[in-house]
Amino acid sequence: MSYQLRREEVVDVAGLKAMLEHSPGQAAQAILTAAGQGAVEAQLLLGQILLDGRGIEEDATVARRWFAIAAQGGSAMAHNMLGRCLEHGWGGEVDLAQAAIHYARAADAGLDWGMYNLANLLATGRGVAANQSQALMCYQKAAQLGHAKSMNLYGRYLEQGIATAASPVRAMRWYRRSAEAGDFRGMFSLALVLVERGQIAEAGPWLDRARVEGNLNFLRSALATLQGAGPVLMAFAARYAEEIEQRGT
Numbered sequence: 001m002s003y004q005l006r007r008e009e010v011v012d013v014a015g016l017k018a019m020l021e022h023s024p025g026q027a028a029q030a031i032l033t034a035a036g037q038g039a040v041e042a043q044l045l046l047g048q049i050l051l052d053g054r055g056i057e058e059d060a061t062v063a064r065r066w067f068a069i070a071a072q073g074g075s076a077m078a079h080n081m082l083g084r085c086l087e088h089g090w091g092g093e094v095d096l097a098q099a100a101i102h103y104a105r106a107a108d109a110g111l112d113w114g115m116y117n118l119a120n121l122l123a124t125g126r127g128v129a130a131n132q133s134q135a136l137m138c139y140q141k142a143a144q145l146g147h148a149k150s151m152n153l154y155g156r157y158l159e160q161g162i163a164t165a166a167s168p169v170r171a172m173r174w175y176r177r178s179a180e181a182g183d184f185r186g187m188f189s190l191a192l193v194l195v196e197r198g199q200i201a202e203a204g205p206w207l208d209r210a211r212v213e214g215n216l217n218f219l220r221s222a223l224a225t226l227q228g229a230g231p232v233l234m235a236f237a238a239r240y241a242e243e244i245e246q247r248g249t
Helices: 013-022 024-036 040-052 060-072 076-088 096-108 112-124 132-144 148-160 168-180 184-196 200-213 216-227 231-248
Strands: none
Touching: 013 024, 013 040, 024 040, 040 060, 040 076, 060 076, 076 096, 076 112, 096 112, 112 132, 112 148, 132 148, 132 168, 148 168, 148 184, 168 184, 184 200, 184 216, 200 216, 200 231, 216 231
């Protein structure tokens, strides 16, 4: 397979990603070649494999540079990934204001992840002035595009009446959509609403699935919620505590 490009050719990104699975070193070389020839999607992919250390030595600093190059080439996802580097300090200093700018560019291009990440900054006032109305709008747009994490947070805004009229019915619908789309926080949110309605039998499987699929930070936060929810959820709290202990060893 040749990745020598003419100006009018497009990189076979799907082919490169498939090659990463069985021949990561060869794939990395092909990606590097295509990126050096100016293929924006290859530049984005190169940044990602450098960040992850797949088929190539991990180097967040160089990854950040390639995300910047791909962003200059017009890649919305590259703007999003550059924003993440700037937000979390991957490959350089943290710069939340610049992160917000790149998330906004990704969002303006219609990327759901850009909308979600920008909303998180707007909701917390990091890098930008806190603005719950704008955060709500970003979560809503991303949710409508099918972004599972945004579905959960849009549901939270609806449930709590943040920057909008409270609507428990609509909130539950979005929690369910988030859960069914695979977001473990959406599963937990849905389960808590079901418990409040007395639908323990339906809530149980969602609580168990969130426990299995959630990360440690989520599990610790969820455990505190379960422990404060009364005796009806103590059995689930015990399972979450056991899961945390097992993963910590």
